[in-house]
Amino acid sequence: MIIADRKPLQEIQEMIKPYDKVMLVGCKGCVTVCNAGGLKEVQILASTLRIARKKEGRPLVVEERMLERQCDPEYIEQLRDSYDQYDAVLSMACGVGPQFLSEAYPSQRFFPTVNTKFMGGAVQHGIWEERCAGCGTCIIHHFDGMCPIARCSKSLQHGPCGGSAGGLCEVSKEIVCIWDLIVRKKIEQGRLDDLRKYWAAKDWRTARDGGPRKSIREELVK
Amino acid sequence: MSENGYKSGSNLEKVLKAGHFAFTGECGPPKGANVAHLKEKMEPLRGMVDAINVTDNQTAVVRMSSKAASCLMVQAGLEPNFQMVCRDRNRIAMQSDILGASALGIRNMLCLSGDHQSFGNHPESKNVFDIDSMQLIALVKKMRDEGRFLNDEEIDEPPKLFIGAASNPFGDPVDFRVYRLANKIDAGADFIQTQCIYNMPRFREFIKRAVDMGLTEKTYILAGVTPMKSAGMAKYMARSVPGMDVPADLIKRIEGAGKGKMAEEGIKFAIEQIQEFKEMKGVAGVHLMAIEWEHKVPEIAERAGMLPRPKVD
Ligand code: SF4
Ligand code: SF4
Numbered sequence: 001m002i003i004a005d006r007k008p009l010q011e012i013q014e015m016i017k018p019y020d021k022v023m024l025v026g027c028k029g030c031v032t033v034c035n036a037g038g039l040k041e042v043q044i045l046a047s048t049l050r051i052a053r054k055k056e057g058r059p060l061v062v063e064e065r066m067l068e069r070q071c072d073p074e075y076i077e078q079l080r081d082s083y084d085q086y087d088a089v090l091s092m093a094c095g096v097g098p099q100f101l102s103e104a105y106p107s108q109r110f111f112p113t114v115n116t117k118f119m120g121g122a123v124q125h126g127i128w129e130e131r132c133a134g135c136g137t138c139i140i141h142h143f144d145g146m147c148p149i150a151r152c153s154k155s156l157q158h159g160p161c162g163g164s165a166g167g168l169c170e171v172s173k174e175i176v177c178i179w180d181l182i183v184r185k186k187i188e189q190g191r192l193d194d195l196r197k198y199w200a201a202k203d204w205r206t207a208r209d210g211g212p213r214k215s216i217r218e219e220l221v222k
Numbered sequence: 223m224s225e226n227g228y229k230s231g232s233n234l235e236k237v238l239k240a241g242h243f244a245f246t247g248e249c250g251p252p253k254g255a256n257v258a259h260l261k262e263k264m265e266p267l268r269g270m271v272d273a274i275n276v277t278d279n280q281t282a283v284v285r286m287s288s289k290a291a292s293c294l295m296v297q298a299g300l301e302p303n304f305q306m307v308c309r310d311r312n313r314i315a316m317q318s319d320i321l322g323a324s325a326l327g328i329r330n331m332l333c334l335s336g337d338h339q340s341f342g343n344h345p346e347s348k349n350v351f352d353i354d355s356m357q358l359i360a361l362v363k364k365m366r367d368e369g370r371f372l373n374d375e376e377i378d379e380p381p382k383l384f385i386g387a388a389s390n391p392f393g394d395p396v397d398f399r400v401y402r403l404a405n406k407i408d409a410g411a412d413f414i415q416t417q418c419i420y421n422m423p424r425f426r427e428f429i430k431r432a433v434d435m436g437l438t439e440k441t442y443i444l445a446g447v448t449p450m451k452s453a454g455m456a457k458y459m460a461r462s463v464p465g466m467d468v469p470a471d472l473i474k475r476i477e478g479a480g481k482g483k484m485a486e487e488g489i490k491f492a493i494e495q496i497q498e499f500k501e502m503k504g505v506a507g508v509h510l511m512a513i514e515w516e517h518k519v520p521e522i523a524e525r526a527g528m529l530p531r532p533k534v535d
Contacts, residue, residue: 153338154308154349158356158405160398161335162390162417163464170464171338183398195398196405198360201313201353201372 001030001121002094003128004114006041009048012090015111016049019087021061024049024113025079025101027070027093034128036114037092039066045092045113070097076104083108118150136206136213142194144185149202151178157199159183229366229412230384232329233301234273236534237507238413238442243500244507245528246303246415246444247271247519249295251286260291263516264300270523271510272531273330275415278305282342289323296327303386304328307336312352313361313372320362324381332386332415333358356409359387363410387411389443391428392421392467400431407441414441415509418448418459419495421467429504438504445499448511449522450488453477489522496526 016022024046032038046062053060063086068075070093079101083089088109091098095116102110118130133150139157140147149155153171159179163170169177186192204210228235237244247267252259267274274295278288292302304323311319323331335355339347353361361372362385369380387406391399403414419425425445432438450456453476460468472491479487492510499505508528512519523529 153340154335154351154354156335156351156354158354158402160393160395160402161355162388162393163337164394165464166394171340177394180395183395187395187397192398192401196401196408198356198405198409201357201361204352 001033002116003034003118003120004031004036004094004116006036006114012113013052016088021086022088022090023063023065023086024090025065025067025092027067027097029069029071031093031114042066042092070100073100073104076100137203143182146178146182148178157202230329230382232384234330235384237272237532240534242532244444245271245523245531246273246275246507246509248275248277248511249516250277250280251288251291253285255286257294260294264295266517267519268300269531270519273301273303275303275305275332278307279310282337282339284343289319292323292328293326302328303330303332305332305334307334308351308354308358309336309339309349312350316358317365317371320365320381324383329382329384330386331362331383333362334388355387356405359385359406359409359411385410385412387414389414390417390465391425392417393465400428400435403432404435404437407437411441414443416446417465418446418511420472421469424467429502433504442506443504444507444509445505446509446511447492447495448513449492450476451515452484492522493526
């Protein structure tokens with residue numbers, strides 16, 4: 001799923017300074033699962049914003065809404081009747097949400113309240129890690145299911161670099177060197193020869209480097 | 223292969239092919255456009271080494287470009303070993319710089335991954351890593367030997383470069399390091415310069431494996447030496463430089479020399495190392511990285527019996 005973190009409160013307060021009545025829209029998709037923009041987070045942010053503004057003597061009306069998903073026009077449509085009753089709309093979805101919202105309702109102003117970070121999953125309660133960089137040409141079967149593109153700090157196809165030490169990446173003691181894991185697994189399984197292979201330079205056109213991407217499923221297009 | 227059977231005809235290539243024990247040095251370009259400062263650092267190396275590595279924004283700190291500094295060396299009659307890292311350039315810029323380097327008379331090139339930008343003075347920057355060091359080695363070889371760009375288009379005049387790569391015998395996972403070396407040789411590395419060696423027993427083991435695998439027949443391995451200036455430096459390297467192995471007894475030895483004598487002890491150890499490398503099977507030379515200590519190189523070269531440097535035509 002897509003992992004996001006709530007933006008710092010101050011940044012959100014700054015964004016909505018000019019407004020007195022806003023709608024805060026959560027999403028039941030990824031951001032609910034990663035506890036960044038689900039119902040609970042909508043409620044907490046809404047009341048925090050209200051209390052802060054009350055203290056300032058400039059009360060703020062915050063309408064709380066939840067959408068099934070903000071990456072689907074079908075659900076975005078559900079705001080058609082209400083979107084223009086607010087000075088601004090805040091989205092708690094990943095970066096896709098506020099964009100789909102502003103495409104559907106060009107006259108309204110939309111603000112992101114989370115920082116969208118990566119594609120990954122929970123490795124333990126409250127900790128999420130990156131697993132995929134969406135390069136568009138998956139090669140992880142060559143590396144025993146571990147992705148060197150997303151998980152090596154230098155995206156090396158022939159690792160590990162000289163900075164790998166004690167299983168950790170040279171960049172930080174918080175980062176596991178994925179190449180250390182790949183090599184150890186290959187050695188363990190007696191497949192070290194796999195690592196004697198040479199991989200040609202990757203074609204990055206399928207990644208973001210080729211420009212914004214699109215996926216067309218002919219059979220579904222009407 | 224170009225004329226006389228040489229791949230690039232660099233001095234380093236000639237010295238190694240003639241069977242001499244090679245000696246290379248290193249010079250970090252200045253943090254500015256200051257040519258006088260660069261000359262100050264490179265002049266002590268004149269006549270002392272066979273080629274001088276010119277670092278490419280080492281530790282991700284912005285400095286004068288390695289290509290420009292290498293070119294200034296060529297103009298001054300010194301031989302550079304132009305370093306290129308994968309961190310800052312995509313394949314377009316790399317191939318263009320490879321051609322440019324050759325056009326400027328640069329004849330050695332060392333292909334590296336490069337320290338991550340988070341180490342340096344612009345940690346906010348984007349990292350490139352379009353290709354990795356293995357692919358860079360293969361790229362230079364393809365350009366030189368096949369006369370083709372990465373996309374297979376023909377090059378009108380291929381670059382002439384003696385291709386170098388790095389090896390860290392002490393990086394983890396240790397068992398894999400010799401295979402990684404083998405991969406670099408297969409990709410096209412004509413010579414290898416190792417990470418600074420302090421743990422001699424571990425290095426002896428590493429080189430023995432390389433010899434047993436026949437790797438030292440296919441490439442020239444230059445053992446990396448960096449003299450310790452103080453116990454503080456030794457401790458710092460042991461603690462903070464990833465992939466560096468500094469044994470505790472070496473730190474003790476430097477410390478034991480006492481105040482004011484630690485640098486001399488560090489130099490003594492470096493000289494002992496060089497003397498052992500000269501006799502060590504599979505080692506074709508020494509790469510001396512006297513970081514910000516270039517003026518000490520003549521003394522070390524002299525005391526280690528590396529002078530005069532051979533002249534091969
Ligand atoms: S190889 Fe590409 S698609 Fe596959 S996991 Fe890695 S980044 Fe994602
Ligand atoms: S230490 Fe490992 S993860 Fe970090 S850049 Fe090097 S190979 Fe990649």
